[in-house]
Amino acid sequence: MKVLVAVKRVIDYNVKVRVKPDNTGVDLANVKMAMNPFCEIAVEEAVRLKEKGIATEIVVVSIGPKACQEQIRTALALGADRGIHIEADEEVQSLDAAKLLKAVVEKEEPKLVILGKQSIDSDNNQTGQMLAALTGMGQGTFASEVVVDGEKVNVTREVDGGLMTVSLNLPAVVTTDLRLNEPRYASLPNIMKAKKKPLDVMSPADLGVEIAARLTTLKVEAPAARSAGIKVADVAELVDKLKNEAKVI
Amino acid sequence: MSILVIAEHDNSSLTPATLNVVAAAKAIGGDIDVLVAGENCGAVAEAAAKAEGVAKVLVADNAAYGHFLGENLGELVAELGKGYSHILAAAGTTGKDFMPRVAALLDVAQVSDIIRVESEDTFVRPIYAGNAIATVKATDSIKVVTVRPTGFDPVEADSGSASVEQVDVVKDAGLSSFAGEEKAKSDRPDLASAGIVISGGRGMQNGENFKMLEQVADLLGAGMGASRAAVDAGFVPNDMQVGQTGKIVAPQLYIAVGISGAIQHLAGMSESKVIVAINKDEEAPIFQVADYGLVADLFEAVPQLEEELKKVL
Structure with missing residues (x-):
C-alpha cells in the first residue's frame, strides 16, 4: 500500500529561540533549520512499514519555501521513494495546510497518511486532524504503536491517564507521538542516492487551494522571566520555609 | 455572544479542567452552555449544571460518544456549535483530538492552547515550547479554541443551577472503533490537577530510586511527575512526563528532584506557585526559576526530607 508522509521544516530543536526586538515574531535569520522531530518519527514509521513489506511506496510531501526541499531530501535519504514540494513563501496555517494535503491525498490515494502530532514552532497540533476531517478519514492521533491488519489499522494512542487503542478503517490518518519509534540517521550512500530520487514541485494554485490566513499574529513576546529565589542551607530550613513562609504544606 | 464549552469527563465524573475552561468562557463573556457528550453520563451533566456561570447543559448520551472518538465528537460538535460564537474545550488529549476536526468541518481556524483572553477575538498562547x-x-x-487549563483559575464547582437538556443528535461516522485501553494505575492524585507535584529527573539514576519520591509524595498527598530525560532513559512511563511534550502543570508546590531544568521541562511547570529544586549541581538552570533551591545530593536530601516532613505534618 502507498503511504503519504507530510514533513515540516522548522527551527532545529537544539537552537535557543529568540524573540525579535520589534515583537513581530521569532528571529529565524541565519538559524539552523531541520525536519520537525515529530515528522522524523513519521518518516521512520513509514520506512519501517516498508521494511515489513506492508508499505510499497512512500511519498513525502512538504509545504513551504524552496528550502523545504532539504527536508524532503532528508526523508528520501531515510527511505522515502519520491517527494512532492508545494512551494509557498507566505505563512501557511493549519487549515490551508490540511486543504493542500487533501488535494495531494485525492491525487495520490494513499492508504495511510502519517504526520507528526505537532510542529515545534507553532505548537498547534491541528493539521492531521483537520486533514482527516476534510477527507472523511478516521484518525489515530498521538500514536505510540501502529499495527496494520488487513483493511484496518490499530493505533495505540498516548492519552491522559494511560493508553487507548482505536481500530480505524483504511485509508486513515496517523499522527505520531514521541515513543512511536526512534528515528535512524541517514547513511552517506543513501544521502547520495536521495539526490536522484524524483521530486515534483507544485504551487497551491496547481492544487486549487487559495492560501488565506485566518489568524493574525498581533505580537510575539518573550515569556515573563521567573526570578530565582533563595538557596536554603539544608532540608530542615527548606521544610521550615515551605511551612512558615510559603505556607504550601 | 454565546459560548459552547465541551465538557471533559470519563462518563462518571467531570474532570476539574472543565471548570477552568468555563472560566476562560467567562473571560470572553456571553451566555455559556456546556455540552456533555458521552454514554451513561447523567452524573456528569448534573455536575456541569452546578458549575458557576453555566446557563444550560446539553447532554448527548449515546454509545457513539462513549469513548470520545474524535470522528464522532467532531461531527456532533460541528453541528451543535454552528449557532455559537465560540466553541471551547480543554487542551487535553481528548480536546486536542476532536477540536481540529470541528474547526475543519466548520471551515474555520482553531486557536490552540490559549493561556489568556484579551478580548472576544484575541487570545494569548505559548509557541516554540513556551519560549x-x-x-x-x-x-x-x-x-474554535482549546484552553490550557492552568492558564485560568477554575470557576466554583457548585454555585450554579443550569437547566439540563437532552439532545438526540447521533453522529456515528463509522470510521473508527474503540479497541481497548490501559489506564495507569495509581492511588495518587492526577498529575494535572494535584495541588503538590514532586518530579524526578535523570539524577534519579533508575526507576527503582523513584520509590524514594513516592514515599514523600504519599506524605504530602502529591502527584508524581518526571522530566523527559527520566522518561527517555526508561526510568518511568511517559504519562508521568512534565513538559512541553508531556503534561503542563501549575500546582501550589512543585518539587524538582535531580532535574537540571531543560527549557522543555520549564515550559511544563514554570507557572507553579512555589518551586523547590534539589540538585547537586549548583549551576543547574532549574535554580534560576526555583523559589527555594537546595544544593545537595538527592540520595541524602530526599530521605531527610521525608523525616522532616513527618515531624511537621
Whole structure:
C-alpha cells in the first residue's frame, strides 16, 4: 500500500529561540533549520512499514519555501521513494495546510497518511486532524504503536491517564507521538542516492487551494522571566520555609 | 455572544479542567452552555449544571460518544456549535483530538492552547515550547479554541443551577472503533490537577530510586511527575512526563528532584506557585526559576526530607 508522509521544516530543536526586538515574531535569520522531530518519527514509521513489506511506496510531501526541499531530501535519504514540494513563501496555517494535503491525498490515494502530532514552532497540533476531517478519514492521533491488519489499522494512542487503542478503517490518518519509534540517521550512500530520487514541485494554485490566513499574529513576546529565589542551607530550613513562609504544606 | 464549552469527563465524573475552561468562557463573556457528550453520563451533566456561570447543559448520551472518538465528537460538535460564537474545550488529549476536526468541518481556524483572553477575538498562547508568547486575533465568525487549563483559575464547582437538556443528535461516522485501553494505575492524585507535584529527573539514576519520591509524595498527598530525560532513559512511563511534550502543570508546590531544568521541562511547570529544586549541581538552570533551591545530593536530601516532613505534618 502507498503511504503519504507530510514533513515540516522548522527551527532545529537544539537552537535557543529568540524573540525579535520589534515583537513581530521569532528571529529565524541565519538559524539552523531541520525536519520537525515529530515528522522524523513519521518518516521512520513509514520506512519501517516498508521494511515489513506492508508499505510499497512512500511519498513525502512538504509545504513551504524552496528550502523545504532539504527536508524532503532528508526523508528520501531515510527511505522515502519520491517527494512532492508545494512551494509557498507566505505563512501557511493549519487549515490551508490540511486543504493542500487533501488535494495531494485525492491525487495520490494513499492508504495511510502519517504526520507528526505537532510542529515545534507553532505548537498547534491541528493539521492531521483537520486533514482527516476534510477527507472523511478516521484518525489515530498521538500514536505510540501502529499495527496494520488487513483493511484496518490499530493505533495505540498516548492519552491522559494511560493508553487507548482505536481500530480505524483504511485509508486513515496517523499522527505520531514521541515513543512511536526512534528515528535512524541517514547513511552517506543513501544521502547520495536521495539526490536522484524524483521530486515534483507544485504551487497551491496547481492544487486549487487559495492560501488565506485566518489568524493574525498581533505580537510575539518573550515569556515573563521567573526570578530565582533563595538557596536554603539544608532540608530542615527548606521544610521550615515551605511551612512558615510559603505556607504550601 | 454565546459560548459552547465541551465538557471533559470519563462518563462518571467531570474532570476539574472543565471548570477552568468555563472560566476562560467567562473571560470572553456571553451566555455559556456546556455540552456533555458521552454514554451513561447523567452524573456528569448534573455536575456541569452546578458549575458557576453555566446557563444550560446539553447532554448527548449515546454509545457513539462513549469513548470520545474524535470522528464522532467532531461531527456532533460541528453541528451543535454552528449557532455559537465560540466553541471551547480543554487542551487535553481528548480536546486536542476532536477540536481540529470541528474547526475543519466548520471551515474555520482553531486557536490552540490559549493561556489568556484579551478580548472576544484575541487570545494569548505559548509557541516554540513556551519560549515565545503570541497574541493572536481570530478572524472567523466562529472561534474554535482549546484552553490550557492552568492558564485560568477554575470557576466554583457548585454555585450554579443550569437547566439540563437532552439532545438526540447521533453522529456515528463509522470510521473508527474503540479497541481497548490501559489506564495507569495509581492511588495518587492526577498529575494535572494535584495541588503538590514532586518530579524526578535523570539524577534519579533508575526507576527503582523513584520509590524514594513516592514515599514523600504519599506524605504530602502529591502527584508524581518526571522530566523527559527520566522518561527517555526508561526510568518511568511517559504519562508521568512534565513538559512541553508531556503534561503542563501549575500546582501550589512543585518539587524538582535531580532535574537540571531543560527549557522543555520549564515550559511544563514554570507557572507553579512555589518551586523547590534539589540538585547537586549548583549551576543547574532549574535554580534560576526555583523559589527555594537546595544544593545537595538527592540520595541524602530526599530521605531527610521525608523525616522532616513527618515531624511537621
